[in-house]
Amino acid sequence: MWRSVVARAALSRREGARSFCKSQNPKVPSFSKTLTQAESPHLSTRVSPNTYFLLQNPRFFSQISTNHSDSDSHLSEAEQSSEGFADNGDTRLENFAPDVEIHGVVDQDYVGFDDNRDAQLDSFASGDGVFGNPEQSNDAKWDSFATGEGSGDAHMETFGSGDGEGQVYEIDVEQLENLLSLLQSTVDGSLESSLDGMGLTLHEEFVVKVLETRLVLGENMIRFFKWGMKEKPEFKITSCVVDALVRGICCDLKKKDAYALWDLIKEIGEKENGVLNVEALNDLIGLFSKLGKGKAALEVFNSFGDFGCVPNVDTYYFTIEALSRRSFFDWALCICEKMLEAGSLPENEKVGKIISWLCKGRKAKDAHSVYLLAKEKNQYPPQSSVNFLISSLCREDKTVELALEMLDNFPEEARKYAIKPFSAVIRGLCRMRDVDGAKRLLSKMIVEGPPPGNAVFNSIINGYSKAGDLGEAMQIKKLMESRGLKPDVYTYTVILSGYANGGQMEEACKVLSEAKKNHPTLSPVTYHTLIRGYCKLEEFNKALELLGEMKDFGVQPNVDEYNKLIQSLCLKALDWETAEKLLEEMKEKGLHLNGITGGLIRAVKEMEEEELLLG
Template sequence: MWRSVAARSRASLLTKAADNFVASTQNPKVLPSKTLTPLSHFPTRSPLPRFFSQLSENLSYSDTAEPPPFSVAENENDDFAPGDGVAGVSEELGSAEIGEVGEEEEAHEIDVEKLEGLLSLLSGSADGSLESSFRDLDLTLHEDFVVKVVETPVVVGENLIRFFKWGLKEKPEFRVNRQILDGVVLAMCGEGVTKEDMYSLWDLVKRVGENESNLLNVDILNVLMSSFTKLGEGRAALVVLSKFDGFGCVPSADSYYVAIEGLCKSGDFDCAKSVSEKMIEARSSPDAEKVGRIISWFCKAGMAKDAHSVYLLLKEEKQCRPSSSVYFLISSLSREDENVKLALDLLEEITGEARKYAIKPFSAVVQGLCRIKDVDGARKLLIQMTKEGPPPGNAVFNSVINGYSKAGDMQDAIEMLKLMESRGLKPDVFTYTVIMSGYAKGGQMEEACIILSEAKKKHAKLTPVTYHTLISSFCKLEQFDRALELFHEMKDFGVQPTTDEYNKLIQSLCLKALDWETSEKLLEEMRNSGLYLNGITRGLIRAVKELQTEKVECEQIVA
């Protein structure tokens, strides 16, 4: 026989119930319904201290499940509507008595035979006669009896919920206290729990909490949220969070984190953003690792500005900022024009030895500054990198050189080229091409040709783009002889012209020089090279040829 000790510490009981839950994460065995099983068959749960403080860290959540449709309650007394097949308990709890926390009860003996019979029912397959079987047992549901039931790991979750619904409706002596409620939640929130069971459990907990909010605490609500998140039910976790105030509970940092995690993994980033704003307003920051995950989720969703707000909370709390998350945040901010300056400010957080290896975030900011046309700012950062690290490579120099070339600041571009070479870096084909393009854009064709000569000395093979930059510029200046000269030089230098190159040059010759004869020669070269010219340009050659022939005939007639 067991005797209850009603005055024992509620805190230690909660810890024991939590410890017991962890030991039974396997799916329960299904025993034959209505078979009387000896009580020794039912194992007890082994302890694991500090379950609640470690729960959110130890659980691994799945983001593959699709959440069933439901609506978020408009006020604290409204239910949300889970998916089909979820049985509510709202109607059956109205008259149930809810025990006061800390209330002492007299000791009761546990009827072993009835307990064994009930456990056999609860561990078997559910059927429609389960409630009538409960009645046949003629149970007296005092605290120790119910605690023994919820602490038995082989009890099937669905059956346990049905037992509680039946007890609250049929047994006036059945009083729910914190120990019992905690035990039910912990017994249900294990491996193998279904969405339907979780929604039914939440309906039970919510109704109990609405009658006696002091039976609930942040830890047990976090367990519910974690289980919903594990099942991919991010919106359901958000609903639980929305009820904290009604239950007299203040969300912890982990409460916000679990809700954000569930929503992000469900793809509901707008709601996740709303929760993060409340977390920031409450100045409730999870540990640095969890904040780092939030930052990464937001950055991947294109919400770098919101990720930056979460980062600032971590900074205000003077917590360590994970380097990988900070680097990711800087790179993400740099991709959005309006956030480049924020990214530049964050670079100041990277100091000491870590700076030497932070080339990716520094490069991202340099590229962002050039993109928003703050090339001087990019140059300043580049020079700072040469002095303090991380050492800039070709990509960083090319970004600044390209920025100056596009702006027509060729003197600054050449200075950057010389600085690049002074650091032992070899300008690549792209470096020369963007400088040539800058000169050509300003009509400085001789300077552009000098850069081309330099590029040919340093690189055995150039690209079609390198030549196209000058060829198209000569065509615009109607210096077609120089354009053709470079075109043939390109082939001699091992760069095969593409169809696009032929097409643009032929169009320029026809439209500006009316030179159909040279165009036909280029067309013949294309045939010999296995290239095909589109019909529009072919028609252009014929039209110019006919026009010029008619013009010559008219001039002969006039003469």
């Protein structure tokens, strides 16, 4: 498109000559010119093509000279020579090009050779046009070829001007450069007046070239487009032009240009039928998505029907992406439902992203529907997205079973490294108080993988402890140890909590002794559980002993331990004196009792003093 008319014509001539030599069996040139003249070193470098052809093909010349009376020989040798000439057509033309200036090629002639090949071969075989009338000889045709006489010039004028049906339009390079210089610079309100003075003719190819040029300001693109619609009747708005405009604006992520483009697209859609296509609208939705404008992207999606377009896979994906980026998950779900109804899913990577977005929006069940459709279509989202879906399903009790079913679809290789999703299902089952189901899954993990760790065992132990089934809890602890795993502080604490809640303080103390042997440092929560158990049984002395033991064992009591003891001493034992000592101890350690509990000590103390006065 960038070549001038002369350059384009020269290129067409050379290609025409090459096509002529390669694709056709050339007619034998006449001998109106002598070899001695052609071979003379004093001749001009410009020689006739038929003479040069004979000089380059002596075998062809000698055979024709000796057998010109025999038409059969003419046919045989001519065919052989034609084959050789066709095979070496490029070499001949490369040698010929520096010496001969070709003025024109009649495109219709060499294009028509393919259609008239049979007629030409028949003429060649009979000798007509080869050794007949010299005016009809090949010399005359070669001379016409070399000088450009005949219909070639007229054809080239039409070709260069772009007149007529199906002709190639040539861009005015100078005019294009001037226009681009104007559009690539920052201009004020005088852009339209500057365009008026340029005398532009807005052919489709010219406009597309302008819109596809980089560094053209998006605002100027839109103003130029609107000016063409208003001022240039020959400017035809086509899908190709609109696509180029959208692509040009989408290169620069500018919110102002994006909204201006959308207004222009709506204007075009109202005036022109069938011009807007899905690809251009998808690009616009993608632009709004990158700019974080989910509502605008949704508006474009909702306009598809008005523009006579049907959403495709990319339409749904880009719209869901745009809405999810702005956390409009309810709207994103509506688009997702339409996508599922259409049975249209993007490729696996994008399916995984849609699943993850819905999970982030707390719509795991809907994300599971996307997963099921992908499974029906033999599509497999990335494993990371599947793992995220399982974890999200386990957040709610009513969807844990869906997550459990998904575990059965894990590939054998992926299952070895899927400890996180399996652990999530175990925790969900225990939260639902389906500890037996969690135990069955644990047994399956031991046999098939992934190998369970401390977290999985602790979840089941905690589930049985809360259910008051301490016997099963201890069995799981033993199974844990048999697999070479060491119970941690959390393991002992949940078992202690189960015994303490059941009032089995003797068993709880045994577990505490075992914990102290295996772990040099325990958690304050471990002691707090026991202290609470003793206070519940109103065995305050043992509770105070545990408080002292904590200090000796390197565990510093926190506000919870003191608060629980002080409340129990005041409300149950009415021992405000011991409670007051604990309060002073707290102050020495920099701990502060809440106001309600502090007021409780004063209230009990005043009540006792009143009783003494009254008594």
